[in-house]
Amino acid sequence: MSKQQQHWEKTRGLLFITLAIWFVFSIGIFFFGAEMESSSIRPFGYPLSYYMTCQGSLGIFVILIFWFAGRQEKIDEEFGFTEREDS
Amino acid sequence: MIKGKFIDNLPKVYGIYTGGFLVFIILMAIAEQAGMSAKLIGICFVAFTVAIYAIIGYLSRTVQVDAYYVAGRQVPTVFNGMATAADWMSGASFVAMAGGIYFKGYGYMALLVGWTGGYVLVASLLAPYLRKFGCYTVPDFIGTRYGGNVARLSAVLVLTVASFTYVTAQINATGTIASVALDIPFGIAVYVGLASILLCSMLGGMRAVTWTQVAQYIVLIIAYLLPVFWISNKMGAGVFPHLMLADEVARIAELESQFGLGTVKNSAADLATVPKGLAGITKAHSEVNTTPWKFISLAVCMMAGTASLPHVMMRYFTTPSVKAARRSVGWSLFFIFLLYSSAPMLATLSKLSLMDPNLATGIIGKSIADVQALDWYQNWNQANLMFVSDFNGNGTLELNEFFMGGKAVVLATPEIAGLPYVISGLVAAGGMAAAMSTADGLVLAIANALSHDLYYKIIDPKAETAKRLIVARVLLVIIGFAGATIAALEIQGILGSVIWAFDFAMSGLFFPLVLGVWWKRANAQGAVAGMLLGLASGTAYLVWVRTGGAGFWGVTQLTFGIVGSLVSLVSMIVVSLITKAPDAATQKMVDEVRVPSGKTVLGKQH
Numbered sequence: 001m002s003k004q005q006q007h008w009e010k011t012r013g014l015l016f017i018t019l020a021i022w023f024v025f026s027i028g029i030f031f032f033g034a035e036m037e038s039s040s041i042r043p044f045g046y047p048l049s050y051y052m053t054c055q056g057s058l059g060i061f062v063i064l065i066f067w068f069a070g071r072q073e074k075i076d077e078e079f080g081f082t083e084r085e086d087s
Numbered sequence: 088m089i090k091g092k093f094i095d096n097l098p099k100v101y102g103i104y105t106g107g108f109l110v111f112i113i114l115m116a117i118a119e120q121a122g123m124s125a126k127l128i129g130i131c132f133v134a135f136t137v138a139i140y141a142i143i144g145y146l147s148r149t150v151q152v153d154a155y156y157v158a159g160r161q162v163p164t165v166f167n168g169m170a171t172a173a174d175w176m177s178g179a180s181f182v183a184m185a186g187g188i189y190f191k192g193y194g195y196m197a198l199l200v201g202w203t204g205g206y207v208l209v210a211s212l213l214a215p216y217l218r219k220f221g222c223y224t225v226p227d228f229i230g231t232r233y234g235g236n237v238a239r240l241s242a243v244l245v246l247t248v249a250s251f252t253y254v255t256a257q258i259n260a261t262g263t264i265a266s267v268a269l270d271i272p273f274g275i276a277v278y279v280g281l282a283s284i285l286l287c288s289m290l291g292g293m294r295a296v297t298w299t300q301v302a303q304y305i306v307l308i309i310a311y312l313l314p315v316f317w318i319s320n321k322m323g324a325g326v327f328p329h330l331m332l333a334d335e336v337a338r339i340a341e342l343e344s345q346f347g348l349g350t351v352k353n354s355a356a357d358l359a360t361v362p363k364g365l366a367g368i369t370k371a372h373s374e375v376n377t378t379p380w381k382f383i384s385l386a387v388c389m390m391a392g393t394a395s396l397p398h399v400m401m402r403y404f405t406t407p408s409v410k411a412a413r414r415s416v417g418w419s420l421f422f423i424f425l426l427y428s429s430a431p432m433l434a435t436l437s438k439l440s441l442m443d444p445n446l447a448t449g450i451i452g453k454s455i456a457d458v459q460a461l462d463w464y465q466n467w468n469q470a471n472l473m474f475v476s477d478f479n480g481n482g483t484l485e486l487n488e489f490f491m492g493g494k495a496v497v498l499a500t501p502e503i504a505g506l507p508y509v510i511s512g513l514v515a516a517g518g519m520a521a522a523m524s525t526a527d528g529l530v531l532a533i534a535n536a537l538s539h540d541l542y543y544k545i546i547d548p549k550a551e552t553a554k555r556l557i558v559a560r561v562l563l564v565i566i567g568f569a570g571a572t573i574a575a576l577e578i579q580g581i582l583g584s585v586i587w588a589f590d591f592a593m594s595g596l597f598f599p600l601v602l603g604v605w606w607k608r609a610n611a612q613g614a615v616a617g618m619l620l621g622l623a624s625g626t627a628y629l630v631w632v633r634t635g636g637a638g639f640w641g642v643t644q645l646t647f648g649i650v651g652s653l654v655s656l657v658s659m660i661v662v663s664l665i666t667k668a669p670d671a672a673t674q675k676m677v678d679e680v681r682v683p684s685g686k687t688v689l690g691k692q693h
Binding site: 004007008011014015018019022025026027030031032033034036037042044045046047049050053054055057058059061062064065066068069072073076080081082083 | 193196197199200201203204206207208210211212215329330331332333334336337373374375377379382383386387390408409410413414416417420421424427428431432678681682683684
């Protein structure tokens with residue numbers, strides 16, 4: 001397998017992990033709105049359903065993108081596909 | 088004061104700008120104490136900020152193609168994040184979102200999740216690859232990746248339909264704010280709004296829009312956060328509202344049951360006396376009040392729409408590198424998060440201010456005559472955004488007898504909570520900034536697609552640079568005027584048009600864009616089928632539901648993108664597979680796009 005194919009394999013792997021996390025917090029948990037509402041987990045005292053729609057999921061997305069960008073940079077570095085700074 | 092290149096001095100330039108703006112707010116506050124009228128303060132805020140944007144627009148004028156289309160590809164990560172956030176957060180986010188949460192609660196917050204979650208798709212599926220491609224516009228990518236004018240033209244069509252639906256809503260919003268702040272009729276205010284939008288973009292294209300959008304972000308975020316923090320502290324609800332309003336949310340639930348929310352219903356005859364567009368509180372503040380599918384389908388449409396809207400995507404063409412494009416998406420979402428996470432807090436504070444009899448500002452349970460004598464009530468009643476009526480004739484204002492327009496939550500809350508008028512002026516300037524920045528991005532996206540993809544790539548490939556840029560500017564003005572003319576007709580509400588725009592974009596562009604990068608076998612025939620059939624079926628579904636059709640799968644006129652994009656996906660795969668695979672050159676091009684290093688696929692100037 002060529003270097004480029006290996007790079008793409010890894011990139012794709014990262015994509016699947018990222019999309020899986022994204023799916024859980026953008027779609028998955030909202031199947032359980034009623035359960036979240038009656039849950040005893042109450043971040044900062046808010047009902048869990050309310051908190052996730054106001055801040056929880058949103059904040060997780062921000063962190064997820066930065067984490068994804070960091071991992072992708074590592075993959076690019078590993079295979080020598082990082083851009084030159086001046087390009 | 089500032090030496091060297093503008094780009095190297097960005098933190099300093101915008102630091103001074105922010106400081107200057109804060110000084111301006113303080114000066115206005117002093118002027119208010121000295122007796123300046125509320126109306127004059129409003130005019131000063133809007134006129135001053137718009138003048139600054141126009142100056143930035145003028146200073147960023149350019150005659151270079153790559154500066155005009157992609158700001159010379161040298162916008163640093165964090166600043167591009169701010170510009171994208173302003174580009175993204177429209178009049179709907181700024182003026183209407185908190186109101187939507189106020190009235191509809193949990194069900195509405197699907198939009199919050201959708202409008203942020205979409206950025207994960209942008210970062211992982213598209214932005215870095217399209218940046219590597221080196222295109223000027225979204226149809227530029229489609230046209231080159233799939234090859235052929237038909238594909239390019241189809242992309243231009245989808246882009247125009249989606250962006251135009253969106254831009255009329257934004258020009259409408261600038262008109263609304265300008266008409267309130269400057270006290271002129273809406274029909275004229277729309278064109279005042281348009282003139283300010285064109286001032287920012289006409290001379291410098293993307294470069295000018297970028298630097299005005301950064302300036303607009305700073306104004307809009309100050310204008311949104313300052314009142315939220317101020318009201319929260321004034322009310323004693325918490326120093327940092329986002330983490331400290333749990334008691335207030337619980338208190339609202341308590342008051343809701345005390346005031347008989349959901350048990351006391353208004354008769355149809357009573358409701359008929361309420362002015363159009365105003366609503367009472369009928370849904371509980373924090374309860375889960377919708378089915379999972381309704382919530383999820385709306386969120387999915389907004390997410391896929393985010394990843395297909397060209398005015399957002401083209402912001403990531405302006406970064407210096409692929410790596411910067413990726414990080415820039417993170418920064419964009421961070422800056423968006425600052426406002427979005429505050430909107431529910433504003434809705435909570437606003438509702439409690441009005442409802443809680445223990446607060447001086449509470450009006451529910453007071454005598455109707457007292458409420459009608461309130462200064463702010465009279466103002467907003469006159470603006471057709473507030474209404475009370477003694478339906479049960481007991482002389483006391485009940486929860487079901489108070490009505491408000493969605494915009495009033497953001498625009499009127501500072502006044503209701505007893506903040507000085509200077510804050511209301513600031514909020515008006517913020518709303519104007521939000522609507523203008525989005526309108527600028529959209530008008531530019533349409534004009535660029537038409538001038539670059541339709542005129543230069545298809546009609547006259549030999550056109551000289553000067554001629555290309557003149558065509559681009561003429562188109563900008565024409566599209567702006569067309570948008571303003573339709574906005575003046577007021578066909579659909581601001582929020583409704585915005586949601587439609589997402590569904591249109593998702594129907595026609597989501598899968599052709601994503602599969603262009605992630606599926607090598609996708610070819611031109613498939614992409615054209617995907618774009619046209621997706622757009623057509625989505626539109627047909629919308630028309631069908633709007634004209635009384637029953638719909639299926641619980642897909643409504645707000646989520647028709649689900650139907651459109653499914654048709655798009657299936658037809659794209661089927662047609663691609665029954666026609667010839669893309670040639671070796673195209674396959675190689677896709678390989679090129681997938682690695683960050685090396686030259687862009689399209690040259691620096693094309």
